[in-house]
Amino acid sequence: xxxxRLRYGLGRRYLLYSLPVATLPIAYHTLPxxxxxxxxxxxxxxxxxxxxPLKIYILEPxxxxxxxxxxxxxxxPVFASLPLLWINSTLWYRILxxxxxxxxxxxIKLGQWAASRTDLFSPDLCHILGRLHSAAxxxxxxxxxxxxxxxxxxxxxxxxxxxxxxxxPIGCGAIAQVYKGKLREEFIPDDWRVAHxxxxxxxxxxxxxxxxxxxxxxxxxxxxLITSSRHVAVKVIHPHVTELIERDLAILHCGASVLxxxxxxxxxxxxxxxxxxxxxxxSQLNLSVEASNLGRFEDNFRERRGAASFxxxxxxxxxKDVLVEEFEDALPLKTFLKFGGGGFExxxxxxxxxxxxxxLLIDNFAHADLHPGNIxxxxxxxxxxxxxxxxxxSLISRPRSTTDLTTNEASQEVMNALLPLAKxxxxxxxxxxxxxxxxxxxxxxNEDGFQPEIVFLDTGLITELDDKxxxxxxxxxxxxxxxxxxxxxxxxxxxxxxPELAKDxxxxxxxxxxxxxxxKSKTFSLxxxxxxxxxxxxxxxxxxxxxxxxxxFVNTVLSILLLxxxxxxxxxxxxxxxxxxxxxxxxxxxxxxxxSYAQVDKGNLGAMLKLWVWMEAREFVSSVHxxxxxxxxxxLSPNI
Numbered sequence: 001x002x003x004x005r006l007r008y009g010l011g012r013r014y015l016l017y018s019l020p021v022a023t024l025p026i027a028y029h030t031l032p033x034x035x036x037x038x039x040x041x042x043x044x045x046x047x048x049x050x051x052x053p054l055k056i057y058i059l060e061p062x063x064x065x066x067x068x069x070x071x072x073x074x075x076x077p078v079f080a081s082l083p084l085l086w087i088n089s090t091l092w093y094r095i096l097x098x099x100x101x102x103x104x105x106x107x108i109k110l111g112q113w114a115a116s117r118t119d120l121f122s123p124d125l126c127h128i129l130g131r132l133h134s135a136a137x138x139x140x141x142x143x144x145x146x147x148x149x150x151x152x153x154x155x156x157x158x159x160x161x162x163x164x165x166x167x168x169p170i171g172c173g174a175i176a177q178v179y180k181g182k183l184r185e186e187f188i189p190d191d192w193r194v195a196h197x198x199x200x201x202x203x204x205x206x207x208x209x210x211x212x213x214x215x216x217x218x219x220x221x222x223x224x225l226i227t228s229s230r231h232v233a234v235k236v237i238h239p240h241v242t243e244l245i246e247r248d249l250a251i252l253h254c255g256a257s258v259l260x261x262x263x264x265x266x267x268x269x270x271x272x273x274x275x276x277x278x279x280x281x282x283s284q285l286n287l288s289v290e291a292s293n294l295g296r297f298e299d300n301f302r303e304r305r306g307a308a309s310f311x312x313x314x315x316x317x318x319x320k321d322v323l324v325e326e327f328e329d330a331l332p333l334k335t336f337l338k339f340g341g342g343g344f345e346x347x348x349x350x351x352x353x354x355x356x357x358x359x360l361l362i363d364n365f366a367h368a369d370l371h372p373g374n375i376x377x378x379x380x381x382x383x384x385x386x387x388x389x390x391x392x393x394s395l396i397s398r399p400r401s402t403t404d405l406t407t408n409e410a411s412q413e414v415m416n417a418l419l420p421l422a423k424x425x426x427x428x429x430x431x432x433x434x435x436x437x438x439x440x441x442x443x444x445x446n447e448d449g450f451q452p453e454i455v456f457l458d459t460g461l462i463t464e465l466d467d468k469x470x471x472x473x474x475x476x477x478x479x480x481x482x483x484x485x486x487x488x489x490x491x492x493x494x495x496x497x498x499p500e501l502a503k504d505x506x507x508x509x510x511x512x513x514x515x516x517x518x519x520k521s522k523t524f525s526l527x528x529x530x531x532x533x534x535x536x537x538x539x540x541x542x543x544x545x546x547x548x549x550x551x552x553f554v555n556t557v558l559s560i561l562l563l564x565x566x567x568x569x570x571x572x573x574x575x576x577x578x579x580x581x582x583x584x585x586x587x588x589x590x591x592x593x594x595x596s597y598a599q600v601d602k603g604n605l606g607a608m609l610k611l612w613v614w615m616e617a618r619e620f621v622s623s624v625h626x627x628x629x630x631x632x633x634x635x636l637s638p639n640i
Contacts, residue, residue, distance in 0.1 A: 064247040071251065075099055093128040101132055105174035105241055106248035106281065108132060113277055121543075123536075138172045144179065144236045151319045161187055161317065163230070170233075175241055175284055179234045180327055188230060189314055231327040232314065235287060242285050249278045269497060269548055284460045287323035291315060293459040294325060300363045301355070307380075307453040308355035329415045330376035330455045335422045337372060337569050339435050342442025344452050345570035348377060351454040353574070356563050364470065368461040370559050372566060376455040379418075379445055380411045414445060463559070469550055485509075485516030497548040508545040512538070 078099050084092040100107040114121055115129035148158055155161055164182035171178040256270035283289045291313040298310050311325040318324050333348075341348060352375065359366035367374075418441060425434045472495045489509030493502050502508065515537050542549055567574045 060247075063243075064250055067244070067247045068251050071103060071248075074103055089122075090124060090128070093125050097128055097132055100129075104244060104248070105238070106245045106252075108174045109281060109284070110252070110277060113280065123540075138169050138177050139236075139238050141167045143239050144177075147236050147321050148234075151322045152317070160184070165234075176235045176237045176287070176323075179236070181232050181234050183230045183232055183314070183324075185230070187314070187317065189312070189316065231329075232324050233311065233327045235290075235323040235325075237285065237287065237321040245281055245285065249274070249281065252277075266501065272497070280461060286320050287460075288318055288320055290458075290460040291318040291323050291325070293462055296365060297359075297367075297456070297459060300365065301358070304358065307351055307451060308456065309453060310456050310459065328376060328378070328455050328457070329412070329419065330378040331415075331418055331422050332372070332426075333375040333377055333566070334372045335426055335438075336377060337566065339425055339438055340442075341570060342439045343446040344377075344442060346574075348452050348454065349567040349570040349574050351452065352563060353567055355454060355456070356559065360559075364465055366463045366559065367456055367459060368463040368559065369458055370456075370563060374456060374458045375566075376457065378411070378453050378455060379414050379450045380453055381448070381450050411450075414450065417441065483516055485513030488512045488516060492542070492549070493547055497550065502547050503545045505545070508541060508547060511541045515541075 078092075078096050081092055081095055084095075097111060100111045111129045111132040115126045115132070117126070121129075145158065152158070152161060158165060161184060162181040163184045166180045168179075169177040170180050252274050253271060256274045259265050260270050294310050294313040295315065298312060301308055301310065311328055313326075314324040336345070336348060356366065356370065418438075421434065421438050421441065425431060425438055428434065472491075475491060475495075486509045489505075489512030492512065493499050493505050493508065496502065515534060518534075541547075
């Protein structure tokens with residue numbers, strides 16, 4: 001829809017003289033703001049775009065007002081149907097979601113972000129907004145080639161960089177779309193070349209495995225692995241999306257400032273929430289941030305035994321508008337959730353949970369967009385040497401590098417067989433024969449000794465607590481470890497953004513006490529506790545009593561909710577607390593050796609130690625009980 005159709009007969013004179021005056025409030029919000037510091041692992045060397053004063057003070061406000069008028073027309077059905085909120089709120093939520101999907105990338109992302117804030121909005125609204133998906137159409141290959149040519153200006157043509165490049169996008173989102181290509185040998189990063197040489201192994205492990213390699217006449221296959229992994233995913237930003245989002249954010253900020261004048265809405269701190277949302281959008285518009293996040297995740301997980309991985313970024317070929325990363329031939333987790341995992345369910349659930357707890361407790365750098373669409377599964381077959389190295393590394397307290405879990409020839413054959421089958425059953429879910437083949441194939445892999453590896457994609461959004469919020473988290477942790485629910489409620493109010501706006505503080509603290517005591521009553525049957533239900537009760541109380549939580553806390557809670565939901569779908573007996581024991585052991589070792597928590601109050605660390613000891617004792621009692629059953633039912637030697 002063009003501006004000419006919307007102005008409804010407005011004369012040129014009115015446009016020339018009235019628009020600049022009418023747009024003064026919006027113009028203020030379109031002025032360049034001081035950029036907030038981004039958590040970037042490697043520096044972004046992109047040059048900022050210079051804009052002329054004419055564009056900043058005259059043209060941009062006019063274009064922003066034109067966008068505002070278009071949005072007002074688009075959302076007329078939403079405003080006109082407001083009475084439905086008191087008659088059939090679900091219908092109104094659907095109307096809102098439909099119009100937001102048409103409003104462009106900002107409102108699609110706004111809806112997805114609002115869906116994660118169950119501390120602010122009703123569960124029904126969050127559930128419906130969670131279905132919001134991009135209605136964006138793929139941009140032309142001409143734009144993609146223009147962006148790539150501009151980014152790689154030193155190259156004579158793209159053929160000098162990519163041996164193959166598929167012009168058809170393999171994915172399209174609200175902000176960018178993705179292509180598949182194949183790098184030429186000379187553009188493979190050096191860190192990819194050394195990733196498979198296991199230089200971090202201790203001398204004992206290296207010596208024994210070298211002897212075994214010589215005994216079995218095994219050769220170094222590093223070069224073959226590099227050659228077979230030259231396929232990359234190339235993500236390119238949509239044209240004009242940056243300018244469009246900046247205008248939308250200016251409009252949202254104006255609207256939030258007006259709405260915050262109403263007393264009943266003030267506790268939501270809408271201008272601050274729009275600012276937080278704006279930072280999230282800016283980070284997603286800069287693909288070098290995602291490349292940096294991938295690099296940091298790769299470093300964090302390089303020396304861990306858990307089979308979790310991230311696509312390796314190509315920093316030399318990535319920029320603000322382009323991201324080049326390793327292409328992952330993997331299966332979507334959604335397929336396993338819908339059609340079963342053929343015996344791998346428990347291991348996949350454990351891998352995902354272990355990876356997230358490492359991000360949250362050890363690294364303080366967690367993936368903030370963990371949903372089934374961003375989690376993939378692939379399979380590898382460990383050799384006897386891999387297994388021996390794992391045992392030796394464990395005995396000498398050296399974690400095994402996840403780079404041991406590289407894709408070998410057998411693994412690639414497995415993925416080549418499973419990928420078409422997964423596409424078939426996802427497209428035709430009622431094809432019982434294909435579903436049976438899927439299940440039988442997975443069971444055969446299980447019998448043949450294959451193991452799952454979990455792959456995390458789309459790392460543009462991360463959660464990282466600053467020192468203040470981390471200390472608040474540890475103080476809250478201390479209260480929880482003492483099962484002092486009343487103190488938990490008090491701390492949540494005291495450390496909230498607007499403590500004075502909280503309603504009925506005493507009742508809120510009593511509700512927290514009731515929730516915590518409910519958990520305490522099931523100390524030795526925590527696997528039966530639905531953590532999602534507990535946290536949902538907490539968020540519901542937070543919303544009812546206007547306790548304004550920090551966005552990082554809510555993102556962390558929502559990630560736990562989502563992961564527990566996924567994990568219990570795969571493994572109904574999953575025990576989150578049991579899975580946390582190895583992570584707490586590692587955290588204790590980190591605290592004892594690095595002194596990284598030296599600034600934290602000793603009482604908080606003592607609380608963490610207390611919870612650790614409590615869970616270790618619980619695990620020991622459970623193990624004794626299981627051993628008694630083994631002896632009682634003769635499970636240890638049933639054939640004797």
